[in-house]
Amino acid sequence: MGHIISTCMEFAFDRPSSVSTPPDQEESKSVFAIGESIEEILYLHHVVFKHFWGRNYVSPVVLSNEDETKPKQVLDLGCATGMWTVDMASILPTTNFIGVNPFAIFPKSAPSNVSFCRQNVLDGLQFDDNSFDLIHERLSLSDFTKKQWEEIVIQEIVRVCKPGGWIEFVESDACIWNKGRVLRRIGHSCKKLFLARGLVPNLGQFLQVLLRSHPQLTDVHYVENDIPLGKKHGKFGELAVRNLMLSWYAIKIPLSQTMGIAPEHFEAILEAFVSEVNVQDLYWKTYRVFARKKTQDEMNEYL
Numbered sequence: 001m002g003h004i005i006s007t008c009m010e011f012a013f014d015r016p017s018s019v020s021t022p023p024d025q026e027e028s029k030s031v032f033a034i035g036e037s038i039e040e041i042l043y044l045h046h047v048v049f050k051h052f053w054g055r056n057y058v059s060p061v062v063l064s065n066e067d068e069t070k071p072k073q074v075l076d077l078g079c080a081t082g083m084w085t086v087d088m089a090s091i092l093p094t095t096n097f098i099g100v101n102p103f104a105i106f107p108k109s110a111p112s113n114v115s116f117c118r119q120n121v122l123d124g125l126q127f128d129d130n131s132f133d134l135i136h137e138r139l140s141l142s143d144f145t146k147k148q149w150e151e152i153v154i155q156e157i158v159r160v161c162k163p164g165g166w167i168e169f170v171e172s173d174a175c176i177w178n179k180g181r182v183l184r185r186i187g188h189s190c191k192k193l194f195l196a197r198g199l200v201p202n203l204g205q206f207l208q209v210l211l212r213s214h215p216q217l218t219d220v221h222y223v224e225n226d227i228p229l230g231k232k233h234g235k236f237g238e239l240a241v242r243n244l245m246l247s248w249y250a251i252k253i254p255l256s257q258t259m260g261i262a263p264e265h266f267e268a269i270l271e272a273f274v275s276e277v278n279v280q281d282l283y284w285k286t287y288r289v290f291a292r293k294k295t296q297d298e299m300n301e302y303l
């Protein structure tokens with residue numbers, strides 16, 4: 001790991017407990033090479049997003065249930081190390097959580113109301129229709145092409161969601177338009193890289209249109225949250241900077257190529273970003289897109 005990445009933080013924080021199995025790089029189609037920092041990137045995403053959003057989900061779904069014989073069911077699609085899944089399961093002990101991911105980087109221990117299994121949504125989810133009260137998917141920006149989102153991912157999510165249940169996406173766009181010259185350069189290159197791979201750099205806009213045009217969905221919402229970057233915003237502002245830098249570092253080879261620089265010069269870009277963060281008010285645009293699956297009555301009205 002490079003100098004700028006290893007020295008930019010002045011304080012320690014708790015690392016996640018280690019995961020069960022090393023990820024199989026062959027199975028990842030993401031622009032991200034799964035490297036040594038993936039656990040930390042995912043951990044930082046969780047703590048930074050939870051801090052600045054103040055909650056783990058925003059859909060108006062009731063998940064707690066006094067009647068433990070009928071626990072609510074929640075799916076965390078693309079759960080990776082299960083940070084969100086385990087956190088949620090600890091907060092809601094009478095709700096059942098299932099985390100799925102194509103390769104097993106699941107935590108070694110978890111509360112009894114969580115299970116994890118290997119599944120690839122592109123092969124179809126191995127769940128019955130109408131199974132879940134909430135389906136959560138976070139940071140899948142780099143995982144699916146436009147065609148995969150339209151033809152498989154959304155269709156599978158809607159299929160396994162219960163009528164009246166909610167689906168929620170938590171994302172940030174590849175391109176972070178902002179004041180900073182360096183941040184704009186990185187954002188522009190990420191956008192180019194994503195487009196070249198058939199991915200959707202402006203996922204927020206795209207998901208809204210996709211959900212609004214889906215005949216089985218209603219109550220589509222889009223909520224933005226600008227995460228302030230840098231030391232002047234305290235520990236979490238600084239963690240957000242580290243989170244972004246590690247994420248870009250994980251794609252430094254293709255990103256350097258797109259920027260037209262040698263990979264060994266990529267650290268200079270990150271250093272320039274840190275300097276920029278210290279003198280300008282920069283932020284990281286994150287958002288949630290969420291929608292409700294229509295009830296049978298609502299579907300009958302539609303037909």
Ligand SMILES: C[S@@+](CC[C@H](N)C(=O)[O-])C[C@H]1O[C@@H](n2cnc3c(N)ncnc32)[C@H](O)[C@@H]1O
Pocket residue numbers: 029030042045046077078079080081082083084100101102103119120121122137138139140143
């Ligand atoms: C950036 S990570 C986000 C992980 C987690 N949602 C979080 O917020 O901590 C994206 C995850 O989606 C998973 N993923 C990629 N392609 C997938 C697929 N076809 N089906 C299910 N999950 C997939 C990846 O393996 C990875 O764990």
